[in-house]
Amino acid sequence: MANMETIGERRIGTETPVSGEKCEFEGYDVLLLMSETAKMRNLITKRGTLEILIPLCCSTNPVRHKTFKQALKGFSTRTLSNRLNELAKNGVVERLRYDEIPPRVEYRLTTKGVELVESVGDLLKWMRKWADVKGEMKAQIVMKP
Numbered sequence: 315m316a317n318m319e320t321i322g323e324r325r326i327g328t329e330t331p332v333s334g335e336k337c338e339f340e341g342y343d344v345l346l347l348m349s350e351t352a353k354m355r356n357l358i359t360k361r362g363t364l365e366i367l368i369p370l371c372c373s374t375n376p377v378r379h380k381t382f383k384q385a386l387k388g389f390s391t392r393t394l395s396n397r398l399n400e401l402a403k404n405g406v407v408e409r410l411r412y413d414e415i416p417p418r419v420e421y422r423l424t425t426k427g428v429e430l431v432e433s434v435g436d437l438l439k440w441m442r443k444w445a446d447v448k449g450e451m452k453a454q455i456v457m458k459p
Contacts (some may be wrong), residue, residue, distance in 0.1 A: 354430075357404055362389055362397045364434065367406075367423070371431040376410055376420035406430055 357363060365386055369377055382394055398421060401407040406427040412418040423431065 354404070357400055357406075358430070358434065360397060360400075362386065362393055363401070365389075366394075366397055366401065367427070367431050367434070370407065370421065370423045370427065376422040379419045379421070382421075401427070 358367075366382060369382070369385060379394070379398070382398070383389070383391060386394060398407065398409070402409045402421070405424055407421045408424050410420045410422065412420075
């Protein structure tokens, strides 16, 4: 590939490994970026992740574990705990633990998490825009007086 240089064992370049065309992420390690993208995609597509993120984005206050449990019907405590731990491990949420009796644990979005929720919102808008153009046009026609 042209425009590639080697840094240690990694190749850094301005061309995508798939098309060989100039990449918008010039200066980034494209293979690393693709790997990180895959990790984040795997996390946000797991059952429960978006259901956890939405309540957090709609509140400036931290949300307690038990509040999630009450709101997310059909989720086991284990699944909820695993997902919250994965989000915390990936820097999407911050876990706040208080030494109280009974123990209190709260979660809030980090800056990374806020940006992720905004990006997911943009993706949902894009999906809605392009999902069924004919259906949207029908709805507009029906709604006119």
